[in-house]
Amino acid sequence: MSMAIAVAHADSATDAIIDVRSLSRRFTVRSPGGRLRRTKKTVDAVDALTFSMQRGAAIGYIGANGAGKSTTIKMITGILVPSSGSVVTCGLDPVRQRKRLARRIGVVFGQRTQLWWDLPLRESYRTLAAIHRLPGDSWVARRDELIDRLDLASFVDTPVRQLSLGQRIRGEIAAALLHSPELLILDEPTIGLDVLSKERLRVFLAEQRALHGTSLLLTTHDMDDVQRLTERLVVVDHGQMIYDGDLPGLVHRVGAERVMVLDFAAPTPPLEDVPGTRLVHSEPDGMRQRLSFVPGHTTAGAVLASVSARGEVRDLSIEEPDIEDVVRRLYLSTEPYRQ
Amino acid sequence: MSHATSFIALFCAHVAMGFRRWSTYRLATAAGAFTNSVFGLIKAYITIGAIGAAGGSLAGYDAATGATYAWLVQALIAPVNIFGWQELALRIRSGDVAVDLARPVDPQLAYLAADLGRAAYSFIPRGAPPLLVGAAVTGLTLPTSPLPYVLGAISVWLAVMLSFACQWLVNLAAFWLLDLRGVRTLYMAVSSVLSGMMVPVHWFPGWLSTVAAWTPGPSLIQAPIDVVTARADGVDALAIMGTQAVWLVAMLAVGQLVFLAGTRKLVVQGG
Amino acid sequence: MAEALRPYRALLGSRLRAQMAYRRSFAMDAIGSIAVGMFEFAEIYVIFAKVEFLGGLDFAAAALLFALANLGFSLADMVVGHADQLPTYLRAGTLDAFLLRPLPVLTQLITSDIALRRVGRAGMAVVVLAIALPLNDIAWSPAKVGLLVTAISAGVSIFAALFVCAAAVQFWLIEGSEFTNAFTYGGSYASQYPASIFVLPVRVLFTFVIPAAFVGYLPTLVLLDLPGPPGLPSWLGWCGPLMAVVTWGVALIGWRAGIRHYTGAGS
Numbered sequence: 001m002s003m004a005i006a007v008a009h010a011d012s013a014t015d016a017i018i019d020v021r022s023l024s025r026r027f028t029v030r031s032p033g034g035r036l037r038r039t040k041k042t043v044d045a046v047d048a049l050t051f052s053m054q055r056g057a058a059i060g061y062i063g064a065n066g067a068g069k070s071t072t073i074k075m076i077t078g079i080l081v082p083s084s085g086s087v088v089t090c091g092l093d094p095v096r097q098r099k100r101l102a103r104r105i106g107v108v109f110g111q112r113t114q115l116w117w118d119l120p121l122r123e124s125y126r127t128l129a130a131i132h133r134l135p136g137d138s139w140v141a142r143r144d145e146l147i148d149r150l151d152l153a154s155f156v157d158t159p160v161r162q163l164s165l166g167q168r169i170r171g172e173i174a175a176a177l178l179h180s181p182e183l184l185i186l187d188e189p190t191i192g193l194d195v196l197s198k199e200r201l202r203v204f205l206a207e208q209r210a211l212h213g214t215s216l217l218l219t220t221h222d223m224d225d226v227q228r229l230t231e232r233l234v235v236v237d238h239g240q241m242i243y244d245g246d247l248p249g250l251v252h253r254v255g256a257e258r259v260m261v262l263d264f265a266a267p268t269p270p271l272e273d274v275p276g277t278r279l280v281h282s283e284p285d286g287m288r289q290r291l292s293f294v295p296g297h298t299t300a301g302a303v304l305a306s307v308s309a310r311g312e313v314r315d316l317s318i319e320e321p322d323i324e325d326v327v328r329r330l331y332l333s334t335e336p337y338r339q
Numbered sequence: 340m341s342h343a344t345s346f347i348a349l350f351c352a353h354v355a356m357g358f359r360r361w362s363t364y365r366l367a368t369a370a371g372a373f374t375n376s377v378f379g380l381i382k383a384y385i386t387i388g389a390i391g392a393a394g395g396s397l398a399g400y401d402a403a404t405g406a407t408y409a410w411l412v413q414a415l416i417a418p419v420n421i422f423g424w425q426e427l428a429l430r431i432r433s434g435d436v437a438v439d440l441a442r443p444v445d446p447q448l449a450y451l452a453a454d455l456g457r458a459a460y461s462f463i464p465r466g467a468p469p470l471l472v473g474a475a476v477t478g479l480t481l482p483t484s485p486l487p488y489v490l491g492a493i494s495v496w497l498a499v500m501l502s503f504a505c506q507w508l509v510n511l512a513a514f515w516l517l518d519l520r521g522v523r524t525l526y527m528a529v530s531s532v533l534s535g536m537m538v539p540v541h542w543f544p545g546w547l548s549t550v551a552a553w554t555p556g557p558s559l560i561q562a563p564i565d566v567v568t569a570r571a572d573g574v575d576a577l578a579i580m581g582t583q584a585v586w587l588v589a590m591l592a593v594g595q596l597v598f599l600a601g602t603r604k605l606v607v608q609g610g
Numbered sequence: 611m612a613e614a615l616r617p618y619r620a621l622l623g624s625r626l627r628a629q630m631a632y633r634r635s636f637a638m639d640a641i642g643s644i645a646v647g648m649f650e651f652a653e654i655y656v657i658f659a660k661v662e663f664l665g666g667l668d669f670a671a672a673a674l675l676f677a678l679a680n681l682g683f684s685l686a687d688m689v690v691g692h693a694d695q696l697p698t699y700l701r702a703g704t705l706d707a708f709l710l711r712p713l714p715v716l717t718q719l720i721t722s723d724i725a726l727r728r729v730g731r732a733g734m735a736v737v738v739l740a741i742a743l744p745l746n747d748i749a750w751s752p753a754k755v756g757l758l759v760t761a762i763s764a765g766v767s768i769f770a771a772l773f774v775c776a777a778a779v780q781f782w783l784i785e786g787s788e789f790t791n792a793f794t795y796g797g798s799y800a801s802q803y804p805a806s807i808f809v810l811p812v813r814v815l816f817t818f819v820i821p822a823a824f825v826g827y828l829p830t831l832v833l834l835d836l837p838g839p840p841g842l843p844s845w846l847g848w849c850g851p852l853m854a855v856v857t858w859g860v861a862l863i864g865w866r867a868g869i870r871h872y873t874g875a876g877s
Contacts, residue, residue: 078709083874102709102710103712105710113703116628123627129620370785371788374789384808384812385803392665393660397660517632518638525641531649544659
């Protein structure tokens, strides 16, 4: 992409931190077929993707495995050159201005470490500060803030290879934030984490956004991440965008069901005819029952009101629709239009 | 089915598995054969140069047989696996070796069988290219009667198994050491000289050939080449193969004992 | 200048500290490294136990040649030797991490794993050099002192460039990365012997395609005032730095193409 286009881009979307236009990336895949013959075929990993992200926004970038999420992120960060179309990140051409961009973004790939496995975090941070040429006095305060807020103090002097997954991810995120980037890109940050670690991380990320106005692009499989951290969803499938909007809109559009799990104080007859719900499961004594309902058709409040009339609810929880399931439904619902 | 036949069937299954596993790395095999051939080129001319400097004959090698020696070394490097392997060491370090212990096969024999499969696969694709290049560039002097090849084939297999038995011991050091790189480098450096891989053992000055004779080194490379080129024939060839066999049995037995000690340590300390 | 180099000082410093942290491993590695150097020299020693001259050089001259070649290679191997493990870096995602940092990828690769443990082999080469120099009858002049110094640095530089070439080619040859060993390690092997023992095409290959002869053999000829074999006039011994520049040129062009291939800009 030429500089001229990059500049034009920056003008047209003044406050966009990411601006993606008709972005495509094709790969040639060789399948080792016969002994001599190898079939080549072209796969569109990302196909004519267009979206723009405002400075300070938080987007959940969703899709099944192989939908093109990582490929998009690689193009946004300058690791991969687009086949066609354009991408402008922080007003820069990611590939041509890779080094300038690197000072302004932070990236964490959940499955791959960017730390030095044989160094403790403290030493990694010192090295990263030097790599980013951070002024000697300012970064120490930033590091201490991150150590404090991410609760790293107890293992900051332990070599990375001895850390648990949760500790390592927190360490990675601190590493990505050390140079106070405008844009933080997280690829599956909570995958494999226990409930407590996930929660701690979400609180931290929300807080960082509030404090520093950091823009956030997040890919995840976890509906709670999306709900807690982002206000906008971009869903891709087979490299194409199939949804751009908020979460309730998405759930509404595919008619995904939420499940209310009810624990009663005393045995209660099966709740078979609560309006707008379907009984998924009832334990033989009726102490715990599960009702599914479609948001939009009814609300959790209305369901709870009708249920309370039939027995004393001691505890309840709501299971959100599985993101893979939502995407699958979305994919099925859009398929006819994509032919 | 008797115990013996079921054992042989199991052993053969492991050999086949080893063969198939290695046959998937075709590009790597081609790359290895290419590198072996380039090194062969350098080695052949060093050998020829040294023999020429010695007046055309050095410890029974003339230019043609000397070059042949160099090319045969390059052909044997991969099957005999002089540069070694570390799969077992990695499994010991990760604790996966416990899985090997739980199997109803002796681990050493199972690994040996898989290694024979690997050697069987590498024999032609890694052995033929250096010999073909050698035949084209310097020419090869090989016996014309069939017997040396028959004996040579047996001797090569003994060398393959002996190399395995030595590497087995190197790998077992992982029970006691955190990092094997130093040990492996040391083994490689020592064995590449004492086996005759660098220069024929017959060229060694007296003290070094005495040292070599007290190690299994010459049985790895020098021995099979002596047999296949008929430098040693008849009783001499059998004596060489007997030496190989004695080393093989000894090293396998030591390997069994050390493995036992290692697993005992594993059990006591819980990995 | 100091500020420009700050990232690399930090990277190198942290690498060295990390390696020294495992002292026993480091000691074992260093011993292994010394052994490699010793046993390579053993090959020369064994040959000269049987012959007086090889390719026109006596044992002292061959030892000098070996020392120059081995010092050049082992120092390059120590600094850049890990570069030919590029497929490992690709598989682990390390190269992506490099691309996400505000530094050139190649300098990050080079500074990512300085192998101090290989110092043993370089030390071995220095010892051989220190013994071989007085054993040879050299008519010293300021020019020859200069030649010795530039030959060693050109040797390091040439092998370092060959490692970078190898890394560049491996962007395409993921599974077949061992191909490049023929030129890096093969070049090192060839450089330890007088190029005069090779037939002309092989001599040309290891002089002008893989500039191995410029590392040890040609400077040795100049130091000892010996004539070169056909095709290799001894004045070429002064041209090591030039060959280093050329080899680095090829290496950098290749590396650039490799990165373009990796990021999907090329082919």
